Every structure is written in structure tokens, then in C-alpha cells.
Amino acid sequence: MFISLRAWWPYYVMILPGIIYFILFHYLPIYEAKLAFENFRIFGDNIWVGLDHYSRLMTSPVFMQVLINTLIISAMKMLFVFPVPIFLALLINEVRATGLRKFIQSAIYLPHFLSWVVIAGIFIAALSPSNGAVNDIIKGAGFAPISFMTDAGSIRWVLVFSEIWRSAGWDSLLYFAAIMAIDPQLYEAAEMDGANRWQKMTIITIPGIVPTIATLFILNIGLFLNAGFDQVFNMTNDAIRDKIDIIDTYVYRIGLQTGQFSLATAAGLFKGLIGLVMIVGAHNFSKKLTGKGVW
Amino acid sequence: MLRKNTSSFERVEQILILSTLFLLVVITVQPILNLLAISLSDSSKVPLMSGLTIIPEKLSFDVWAILFQHPRVLTGLANSVFIAVVGTILNVVFTALMAWALSRPKLPGRRILFIFVLITIVFEPGIIPDFFVVKKLGLIDSYWSVILYKMVNAWYLIILIRFFEEIPNELIEAVELDGANAFQVLWLIVLPLARPALATITLFYLVYHWNDFLRPMIYFNDQDMWPLQVVLRQFVVEGDKAAMVGIEAMGNYDGASQINMRSLKAGMIIFTIAPVLFIYPLILKFFTKGTMSGAVK
Amino acid sequence: MLKNTLISTVAALALLTGMAGAVNAEPVPVRIVIKDVLTTNPEDMAHMERIEAAMAKNGHEIDIQLVNLPSSGYADKLKLMLLSGDVPDLIYFQGGDEQMADQGLLEDLQPWIAKTEYLQNALWPHNVERLKNYPYLLYPFAARSKAPLIRTDWLEKTGLAAPNTLDEFTALLKAISVSDFDGDGANNTFGIMAPGNTKELDAIFNQAFGITGTWMQNNGEWVDARVSKEERAKLTYYRMLFAEGILDSEFITKNWEVKEDDLYAGRVGVVMGTAGPVVGIYREKMRQVHPGTELTLLLPPKGVAQGLQAISVSKESRGFALSSISENKEMVMELLDFLASPEGQLMERMGFEGKHFSKDGDKITVNDALGSWYPRFMVANPNAWTPPVNLLSPVAQASLDQGVRFFSADNSFVFPADLAVDVDAAENFYRTAVYRFVSGETSLDDWDDYVAEFNANGGAKLIAHARKVLK
Structure with missing residues (x-):
């Protein structure tokens, strides 16, 4: 045992700076987050209030709705946003001309640099029932315009599509890197056997990136209750607020009204706890299913 | 890669793929070109411009002149480059070291270390606890407060571990048998083989530092230290004030009657995106196939 | 130094x-x-x-x-x-x-x-x-009060006198919405708009419908103005504005920035500006887009009463x-x-x-x-000190004077922190309901259901508290 530890020492040296960093910049703040259970005082010690902040959050008449919204929006994003960059990477991989491929990649990752305020403006204008481009097309096809931004049935889909628009190109980069890491000899062998494009994709490329997909999926599960504050905050309006009000926007409003930041910290810890449970669950599930998890 | 027979079916496929991607390019690039057009238009025309146009109306460089004349823009640019470059180097070095160690399946304590890292992904205590820690560490008004934040991003760390794990074990063992130590294996085998992955996380870190405004804004009271994002944000917020309806604010509306806010904002957005655009093709260079097979032989 | x-x-x-x-x-x-x-x-x-x-x-x-x-x-x-x-x-x-x-x-x-x-x-x-x-x-x-503004040349084009009563005000808005003063050949100009919600409309219409403050007396008992019969009358009016195409049909998704652009671009006739220097800025920007164009300050319409929304003094x-x-x-x-x-x-x-x-x-x-x-x-x-010269443009100065003239103090107060979730729930419910009434999604005939739901969403708690605070 000691011998093996001694053999491993260079690896611990490599890990050490990271460990120190995590303790300083992550675990100390987590310790400071004890203020979720306190009332902050400038003079003297903070007052311990236990779970008061949690019960405050949860006694609101709208809390259930907010929680349900968060879960629905997160689930929709997991289902419909998460796979898009994978398809995109596969598509881009099929573009043979390197120059063209780089051009496409450079173009579709641009929206990642726009903040949600700007993106919300773009979407609201594009989806306007009177003069938006999307509704112009719908009207041109002979249908009645749809007020996407104020329609209770469509607003969550607006969140899904704007998220895809903003992040699919950027996120596809990671999968593209995974594809690049696949051994080209596999493709050569497959070609020798007369495999076509479709077969190579399903037999070699996709299995090759499954570990990356699984890892990202499990990590994303951990952030399940973060349904996208900036996005919702900028896209919401009175007509549909009750459909897309999520934990983060809710806590933000309550915190603003009361000036209580212990409340926000309390919500953060709550989300973290749920996230931890979910990430461990997803890991175990994946391990049972595929023999591979995150750790 | 040579194709022996390009069937007509394959050609149809290719056209389908290309037209899908082309459509994506159009819908992602159009809004950006619209912003560019607005920033290059005369302020008197901007209220009349729609979100569809990509051609400037009554070409004017006023906005860009303001951006380039603003005393803090150049220092902001320099600060941004400094923070992004130093930060990214540290990020990549320490992330790679930790990832390599944690990718060894037999490392004693690996499981515990993984959970130690994962906890930091789900528990984000928020800016207030962060601030108290940075204050206690004495890093307020120090570049280190933003450079060190996310020094090892748990997310990227785990992704990199996943990539390192893909490297065939025989390769590593072969070099270890030749007497290479852990650092040498990392340097000679692992890093070269994981070039696309390294390039990706380098870009991710770089862009993270580049886009970050919250932490520099909170941690730097000294405006000379501000990176571009904070400078430009401040710049726009200042101009915004009167329109944001505040009587006390109206005065800072410097030149409000000359410059349209939408135009200025558009210019600012393009200004901050432009430098990153140059980096991207450089990063893409590392996306070459065949790194693995080359090393096996 | x-x-x-x-x-x-x-x-x-x-x-x-x-x-x-x-x-x-x-x-x-x-x-x-x-x-x-x-x-x-x-x-x-x-x-x-x-x-x-x-x-x-x-x-x-x-x-x-x-x-x-x-x-x-x-x-x-x-x-x-x-x-x-x-x-x-x-x-x-x-x-x-x-x-x-x-x-x-x-x-x-x-x-x-x-x-x-x-x-x-x-x-x-x-x-x-x-x-x-x-x-x-x-x-x-x-x-901070709101000032209703219109382009002077548009007011002249309608051939109407500057409105005083609610009916005259409505007639003016209607005239703008059915005309094509911006001359783009399309019937796409609205009479009035308010960015994001009806708050800016309330600024000038509340008093006209008898909404004198946040809390109203009804048969000797305090009620929340948001569920008062006066509120119902006001929303019925807003509904009419919306249905007739007078109120911007997309006001709900617009923000102050779009509001300004709509004014300068001629997509809307009347908007509210914050009295004082901000009105001056609107005027400047208007003149930049349409040289020589002035803004005219309108009176708040006179209905049950005439005035600007009561201002909180809590x-x-x-x-x-x-x-x-x-x-x-x-x-x-x-x-x-x-x-x-x-x-x-x-x-x-x-x-x-x-x-x-x-x-x-x-x-x-x-x-x-x-x-x-x-x-x-x-x-x-101004009673303590007035500048030796006029610092504001006439319309901006007039907007300030109008704010002083129509000033009234609201009876709102600050709620304790433990009611914060109810304040939030009630306000959000109210805002959504207002939009559904105005857009016609919900009929105003369902007013009683609305009141019941409002009370369930924290409204009942708030009024119970208010009755203790207000004497």
C-alpha cells in the first residue's frame, strides 16, 4: 500500500495546485454561504435563523408553479437543446472542404458572444406578429400570425429555440473535438469494407463520441434547477410570466423587494443539494447501463 | 480522404447537409450584420431601421469614433488581453495536470477527489460569499482575483479527463516501461494526442475570461484595471441613464442628442466580439484528424 | 492640488x-x-x-x-x-x-x-x-411624474384641439390610429403605447377613472385599488383601446427603448415621458430625426377627476x-x-x-x-431658489409644472419583509390578468373570478394588513 502511494506521488503533486484552488475559491465560499441560515448583521454577529429563509421561499402562493416551470423548462432543454450540438458536429464533420467547414464553424458560434438582452431584442423583433420575419413567412404561407412571445403555449418553445440558436454552434465544438480524436484507421478499415457515409457515422463516429455525450449529459443533470436566469429575465413579459417564472427569477424578485441576500444564498444551496442528488443518480444509472459514469 | 465512387445519392446528401448548414449560417450571422449596419448608420436614421436590414443607412462612423476615442477603451483592451492570456495559460496548465492525474484509473483516492470536484459544480454559492472570500484573501483590486477565479473549471476538467481516458493504455504503458515519469508521459504522449481537446478548453477558458464582466466589475474599484467588457458596459450604462428615466441622471447623457443609443450599443457589441473572431481560426488549426494514429506507430 | x-x-x-x-x-x-x-x-x-x-x-x-x-x-x-x-x-x-x-x-x-x-x-x-x-x-x-406627449405637427394634422376631457382624448388617439400621418402608405400607426405593461397608461388615466391611490375606500372599508370597481372601468376602457387598434397591440413585449424609437419613427402618436429633462431629451431626439418638429404636452384626460397618478410618499x-x-x-x-x-x-x-x-x-x-x-x-x-435663466426647453419646463400642478400623495406604505412573497404573487397575478383582460383573452364579465383569484394569490393577506395600517 505504501509502496503504491509512493509510486503515485508525482500525480498528487500535479493535483495539489488544483486542490488548493478548489478549497480557496469554492469551499471557502461554500462555508461563507452559511449565511443562508443567518440574518446578516454589520455590527456584531449574524443572527442564526435556521430554515426561516427556506420557509419564506416556499410559503409563497406561486412557489409550486415556479418549481414546476423550472422542471418543465429544464426537461425541455435537456430533451431538445442538448442533442442539437451533437447533430451539428456530425453534420459539420461531413463537410469535406476544410475552408468551408471553418467558415461555417466560425459563423455559427458567433451568437455565443451576444448577451441575452440583445438576443431577447432580436427574438422579440423576429417573432413580432405584425412585422416579424417569422410571421411574415407564416402569413405568406396563408396562415394566421402567431404571437409567440405572449402565447402561453409557445413561449417555452421560444426559450428552447433561442437557447439552441445561442449555444448550439458553440457547444458543437466540443463534440467536434471528440470526433477529431477518433482514430482515422477505423474509418479506413470501414471504407475498405465498403461502408457508406451513413454506416461510418453510425458505426464509428457516434460510438466514438458517446463517452463525451454521457459525461456532458450527467454534468448538465447536476444543473437541472438552473433553467437560465438571464434568458428568462430578458424574455419574460406579463402575458406569460406565470409560464416561465423559474426559481432564479423568482428569488431575484423577492430578494430585490426585501434586500435580503441570505434568501438568494438559501436558494443557491437548495439548488445545489438537488443538483448533487441528481448528478449522483445519473452517474449510477449510467454506470449500471453502460458501465461508465463520470468517475 | 479520397472517395472511390461518389454516387448521385451521396451528392444529394451533400447538398442537403450544405444547405442545412448554410441556412444556420444565415440565421446566426444576419443579426450580427444587422448590429454592424446599425453601428455604421447615421443616428437620425437608426430609429427607422428594422432588425432585418444589413445595409447601413447614411453611412456614419460617429459611433466607432467615440469607441476609439474613449480614454478607457485602449486600457480596457490591454487589461482584457492581459487577464485573458495570463488566466488562460494558468487555466490550461493546472487543468491539464489535474486531469492527467485523475484520468489514471488506479490512482488511490480518485473517487473521493472526483466527488470533491463535482460538489463545486453543483454548489455555486453566488457572488456574495465569493466576495467575502476574495476580500479575506486580500485580492480586492488585484488582477489575481479574476485571473484565479475558475483557475480549474470543474466542468472543463472532467471533460478533459474524459478525453485523456480515450488515449490507448498500451501507449502509456509502453512509454512508462521505457522509464518515463508521470510528467514526461503527459508531455510526450498525452498532450500531443489530446490536441483538439486542449484547443477546445483553451478557447473555452479564453472566451470565459474575455466575456467576464461581473467579477472584474465587483472586484476592481480602480477603473484603470477594468477590462474591456466592464469599460464598454459602463460606457453604455452611463449613456443610458436619461433614457432609463432618472432626472438626476440626465446630465451624463453626454452627446445624447447626437448619438443614438441603439447605434452605440450595437457598435460596442461588435467591438467586443471582433478580437475573439481572430482567435477562432487559430484554434481551429488544432482540429486535425489523425493525431492518435500518428503516435501509435 | x-x-x-x-x-x-x-x-x-x-x-x-x-x-x-x-x-x-x-x-x-x-x-x-x-x-x-x-x-x-x-x-x-x-x-x-x-x-x-x-x-x-x-x-x-x-x-x-x-x-x-x-x-x-x-x-x-x-x-x-x-x-x-x-x-x-x-x-x-x-x-x-x-x-x-x-x-x-x-x-x-x-x-x-x-x-x-x-x-x-x-x-x-x-x-x-x-x-x-x-x-x-x-x-x-x-x-417623478409622467407627461403625455404628442408631435405638434400630428396634433395639428388631426384638426382637433388639444384634448381636455377623456372623450376628447380618446378621439385624438382614435384619429391618429386611423390616419397615416407618417405617410408610409400603411395603416400601422397606433394612438398610444406603454412599454411592457399598463403602468404608463395608469399615470394619466387612473384619476380619470377615479382611482385616487393604492388603497381605496368602498363603503367605509379599505380595498386594494387593483380589485376596485374603478379599476374594472379603467380596464374596460383599455380593452376598448386595444380592440379598436388604438393601443399598440404589441405593447407587452416592448421596452422603453422601442417606445422612443416608435415615437421618433412615427409608429405611435402619444407616449409618456418623465417630466423634466427627459422630456427635453425626447424633444431633442425628435428634432434630430424630423428637423423642426416640436412636441406638445397634453393634459391628463378629465373623467371622474383630472390629474396624474398619485405619487407614493411612503x-x-x-x-x-x-x-x-x-x-x-x-x-x-x-x-x-x-x-x-x-x-x-x-x-x-x-x-x-x-x-x-x-x-x-x-x-x-x-x-x-x-x-x-x-x-x-x-x-x-422653486420657492427656495430659481435659476436666473430658463434651463429647460418650454415643453420640458411645462411638463415639470404640470407635475407640480397635478401632484397628489398616494396612501401606499412599505410592507414588512415577511409579506414580500405575497406582494410579489399579487402583483404578478394582477399584471398577467390585466394583459389578459386588455387583450381580450379573458372577458371582463369574469371580474368576480379575477377578484377571488387575486385574493388567493396573496391579495387577501395584503388587504388584511392594510386595514391594520390605514385608519
Whole structure:
């Protein structure tokens, strides 16, 4: 045992700076987050209030709705946003001309640099029932315009599509890197056997990136209750607020009204706890299913 | 890669793929070109411009002149480059070291270390606890407060571990048998083989530092230290004030009657995106196939 | 530099008055934090220096130390600064003050103001009322009211006289919405718009429908105005505006920025601007897009009553606070008192001679640069001090005067923190319901259901509390 530890020492040296960093910049703040259970005082010690902040959050008449919204929006994003960059990477991989491929990649990752305020403006204008481009097309096809931004049935889909628009190109980069890491000899062998494009994709490329997909999926599960504050905050309006009000926007409003930041910290810890449970669950599930998890 | 027979079916496929991607390019690039057009238009025309146009109306460089004349823009640019470059180097070095160690399946304590890292992904205590820690560490008004934040991003760390794990074990063992130590294996085998992955996380870190405004804004009271994002944000917020309806604010509306806010904002957005655009093709260079097979032989 | 000026001023003063012995050599330091008033801004620094010099002449040796806190994230940064124990003497708050007041960090300003020579007279009526309810924050500026505005040439094109009654007002809006004054060949101009919600409409229509405040009397009992019969009548009217295509059909997704552009581009006839300088800015921008075009200020329509929405006097939503742990409270008050004095107001309001205004003998003329000058601390009530020349364009000045003329105090109050979730739930429910009524999604015949749901969403708790507070 000691011998093996001694053999491993260079690896611990490599890990050490990271460990120190995590303790300083992550675990100390987590310790400071004890203020979720306190009332902050400038003079003297903070007052311990236990779970008061949690019960405050949860006694609101709208809390259930907010929680349900968060879960629905997160689930929709997991289902419909998460796979898009994978398809995109596969598509881009099929573009043979390197120059063209780089051009496409450079173009579709641009929206990642726009903040949600700007993106919300773009979407609201594009989806306007009177003069938006999307509704112009719908009207041109002979249908009645749809007020996407104020329609209770469509607003969550607006969140899904704007998220895809903003992040699919950027996120596809990671999968593209995974594809690049696949051994080209596999493709050569497959070609020798007369495999076509479709077969190579399903037999070699996709299995090759499954570990990356699984890892990202499990990590994303951990952030399940973060349904996208900036996005919702900028896209919401009175007509549909009750459909897309999520934990983060809710806590933000309550915190603003009361000036209580212990409340926000309390919500953060709550989300973290749920996230931890979910990430461990997803890991175990994946391990049972595929023999591979995150750790 | 040579194709022996390009069937007509394959050609149809290719056209389908290309037209899908082309459509994506159009819908992602159009809004950006619209912003560019607005920033290059005369302020008197901007209220009349729609979100569809990509051609400037009554070409004017006023906005860009303001951006380039603003005393803090150049220092902001320099600060941004400094923070992004130093930060990214540290990020990549320490992330790679930790990832390599944690990718060894037999490392004693690996499981515990993984959970130690994962906890930091789900528990984000928020800016207030962060601030108290940075204050206690004495890093307020120090570049280190933003450079060190996310020094090892748990997310990227785990992704990199996943990539390192893909490297065939025989390769590593072969070099270890030749007497290479852990650092040498990392340097000679692992890093070269994981070039696309390294390039990706380098870009991710770089862009993270580049886009970050919250932490520099909170941690730097000294405006000379501000990176571009904070400078430009401040710049726009200042101009915004009167329109944001505040009587006390109206005065800072410097030149409000000359410059349209939408135009200025558009210019600012393009200004901050432009430098990153140059980096991207450089990063893409590392996306070459065949790194693995080359090393096996 | 600052110090040198001071020392020489002090020395000169000492020589002149022969009071060298009485003058304290060390000026009293006063630390001030104000959003965007920064040591890095030369104009801010020059302004502080001349205040120091002028106060020294009056025997108050002050050393103003600005704490740099730029506007980005001001409220958050201020909060963090205070919580970490760094508390300046004079603090400008933009939210977040209640938490500090709860902890005893802010001084009750009323006894201090009572001792001042100029400041107490410089306050506006709403300042006095607000201080009575919440004595920790002072914001001596005109009350923020809304001013309905229309393009003068459009008003003329309708051939209608400037409206006075609600019917006349409606007729004007209707006339705009059915005409094509912007001449783009499409019937796409709306009569009126309000960005995001109906708040800006309420600003001018509330009184017309008899909504006099946040809480209303009904058969001797207090009710929430949001579920009053007057509210129902008002929403019925808004519904009519929406259905007739008079109210912008997409107001719900628009923001203030789009509102402005819609006004300049001729997509809407009447919008509300914040009375005072902001109206002046609208006018400037309008003239930039359509040279020679003026804006006309409209009266709030007269229905049950005529007036602007009652203004909350529960507390200042922003303003200056005095630190209770400051060691130099007297000097802070001397500073505020000086700023309220004619000498201080001249500096605060007019900027620098030669740059922002010119003086030729007794004749003062305003320069264009005044547009970029703004008072850092206060604007005295016009009874206490009026500038020697008009600082605002006529329409902007008229909007301010109209705000004063139609001022009424609201009976709203601040809810305790444990009702915050109910305040939030009720307000959000109300806002969504308003949109559904106005857009026609819900019929106003279902009013009783709405009231019941409002009560279930926290409304009942709020009114129960209000009945305890209001006598």
C-alpha cells in the first residue's frame, strides 16, 4: 500500500495546485454561504435563523408553479437543446472542404458572444406578429400570425429555440473535438469494407463520441434547477410570466423587494443539494447501463 | 480522404447537409450584420431601421469614433488581453495536470477527489460569499482575483479527463516501461494526442475570461484595471441613464442628442466580439484528424 | 492640488479676517459615495473643489473625499462595500437602504434637517412627506411624474384641439390610429403605447377613472385599488383601446427603448415621458430625426377627476443617507445646507461659468454644454431658489409644472419583509390578468373570478394588513 502511494506521488503533486484552488475559491465560499441560515448583521454577529429563509421561499402562493416551470423548462432543454450540438458536429464533420467547414464553424458560434438582452431584442423583433420575419413567412404561407412571445403555449418553445440558436454552434465544438480524436484507421478499415457515409457515422463516429455525450449529459443533470436566469429575465413579459417564472427569477424578485441576500444564498444551496442528488443518480444509472459514469 | 465512387445519392446528401448548414449560417450571422449596419448608420436614421436590414443607412462612423476615442477603451483592451492570456495559460496548465492525474484509473483516492470536484459544480454559492472570500484573501483590486477565479473549471476538467481516458493504455504503458515519469508521459504522449481537446478548453477558458464582466466589475474599484467588457458596459450604462428615466441622471447623457443609443450599443457589441473572431481560426488549426494514429506507430 | 488650493484659500481667509486662531488647520474629512461621481472625472473633482473653497469661506473647513463607485452594478457594489464594514459618511442609495436602516446604520435625518438654514426650505413637498414616513433617505429633486406627449405637427394634422376631457382624448388617439400621418402608405400607426405593461397608461388615466391611490375606500372599508370597481372601468376602457387598434397591440413585449424609437419613427402618436429633462431629451431626439418638429404636452384626460397618478410618499426610493457611525455628521449637514443655499444651487444647477453658462455683466446665457451638466446632490424647490435663466426647453419646463400642478400623495406604505412573497404573487397575478383582460383573452364579465383569484394569490393577506395600517 505504501509502496503504491509512493509510486503515485508525482500525480498528487500535479493535483495539489488544483486542490488548493478548489478549497480557496469554492469551499471557502461554500462555508461563507452559511449565511443562508443567518440574518446578516454589520455590527456584531449574524443572527442564526435556521430554515426561516427556506420557509419564506416556499410559503409563497406561486412557489409550486415556479418549481414546476423550472422542471418543465429544464426537461425541455435537456430533451431538445442538448442533442442539437451533437447533430451539428456530425453534420459539420461531413463537410469535406476544410475552408468551408471553418467558415461555417466560425459563423455559427458567433451568437455565443451576444448577451441575452440583445438576443431577447432580436427574438422579440423576429417573432413580432405584425412585422416579424417569422410571421411574415407564416402569413405568406396563408396562415394566421402567431404571437409567440405572449402565447402561453409557445413561449417555452421560444426559450428552447433561442437557447439552441445561442449555444448550439458553440457547444458543437466540443463534440467536434471528440470526433477529431477518433482514430482515422477505423474509418479506413470501414471504407475498405465498403461502408457508406451513413454506416461510418453510425458505426464509428457516434460510438466514438458517446463517452463525451454521457459525461456532458450527467454534468448538465447536476444543473437541472438552473433553467437560465438571464434568458428568462430578458424574455419574460406579463402575458406569460406565470409560464416561465423559474426559481432564479423568482428569488431575484423577492430578494430585490426585501434586500435580503441570505434568501438568494438559501436558494443557491437548495439548488445545489438537488443538483448533487441528481448528478449522483445519473452517474449510477449510467454506470449500471453502460458501465461508465463520470468517475 | 479520397472517395472511390461518389454516387448521385451521396451528392444529394451533400447538398442537403450544405444547405442545412448554410441556412444556420444565415440565421446566426444576419443579426450580427444587422448590429454592424446599425453601428455604421447615421443616428437620425437608426430609429427607422428594422432588425432585418444589413445595409447601413447614411453611412456614419460617429459611433466607432467615440469607441476609439474613449480614454478607457485602449486600457480596457490591454487589461482584457492581459487577464485573458495570463488566466488562460494558468487555466490550461493546472487543468491539464489535474486531469492527467485523475484520468489514471488506479490512482488511490480518485473517487473521493472526483466527488470533491463535482460538489463545486453543483454548489455555486453566488457572488456574495465569493466576495467575502476574495476580500479575506486580500485580492480586492488585484488582477489575481479574476485571473484565479475558475483557475480549474470543474466542468472543463472532467471533460478533459474524459478525453485523456480515450488515449490507448498500451501507449502509456509502453512509454512508462521505457522509464518515463508521470510528467514526461503527459508531455510526450498525452498532450500531443489530446490536441483538439486542449484547443477546445483553451478557447473555452479564453472566451470565459474575455466575456467576464461581473467579477472584474465587483472586484476592481480602480477603473484603470477594468477590462474591456466592464469599460464598454459602463460606457453604455452611463449613456443610458436619461433614457432609463432618472432626472438626476440626465446630465451624463453626454452627446445624447447626437448619438443614438441603439447605434452605440450595437457598435460596442461588435467591438467586443471582433478580437475573439481572430482567435477562432487559430484554434481551429488544432482540429486535425489523425493525431492518435500518428503516435501509435 | 486640491490640498494646495485649500491651504491657500485658508491662508488668504485667515489673513483677510484676522481669524487665524479660530480657523482649524485640519479640514474635516467627509467621505461621500455617489453613483458615478468619481475622482477620475475632472468635472466632478473641480465641482467638489469649488464647494470646498466656498464652504471654507463660510468657515466650514471640509475635505470632501469621493469614494469611487461607478454606475455598473452600483447597488450591488455599495451593498458589498457597506456589509464588509466600509461605511462612508454620506451615502447615495439606489435600493437596498432598508436593510441598512433596519440595522441602525442610517441616521434619522429629521432632527438634523430641522437645524439647517437653507436645506429645510429647499425640500419639495413630497420630500417632507416621505421623510415623515421614512426618515433615513433624502432625495431633494422634483417628484417623478409622467407627461403625455404628442408631435405638434400630428396634433395639428388631426384638426382637433388639444384634448381636455377623456372623450376628447380618446378621439385624438382614435384619429391618429386611423390616419397615416407618417405617410408610409400603411395603416400601422397606433394612438398610444406603454412599454411592457399598463403602468404608463395608469399615470394619466387612473384619476380619470377615479382611482385616487393604492388603497381605496368602498363603503367605509379599505380595498386594494387593483380589485376596485374603478379599476374594472379603467380596464374596460383599455380593452376598448386595444380592440379598436388604438393601443399598440404589441405593447407587452416592448421596452422603453422601442417606445422612443416608435415615437421618433412615427409608429405611435402619444407616449409618456418623465417630466423634466427627459422630456427635453425626447424633444431633442425628435428634432434630430424630423428637423423642426416640436412636441406638445397634453393634459391628463378629465373623467371622474383630472390629474396624474398619485405619487407614493411612503419613502424615497433612492437618495442620500447619513451614516449613523459617521464622526462628522455636523459637517455632512453643513455640506448639504450649503448645497441648498443660493450659492450652492448656482453651482449645482448651472455648472461652470464659461463652460456651461456665460456671464456678460448681469446677463447670463446658457451654453450648449449645459446639456451635459447635471446636479450631483440636489435641485431646490422653486420657492427656495430659481435659476436666473430658463434651463429647460418650454415643453420640458411645462411638463415639470404640470407635475407640480397635478401632484397628489398616494396612501401606499412599505410592507414588512415577511409579506414580500405575497406582494410579489399579487402583483404578478394582477399584471398577467390585466394583459389578459386588455387583450381580450379573458372577458371582463369574469371580474368576480379575477377578484377571488387575486385574493388567493396573496391579495387577501395584503388587504388584511392594510386595514391594520390605514385608519
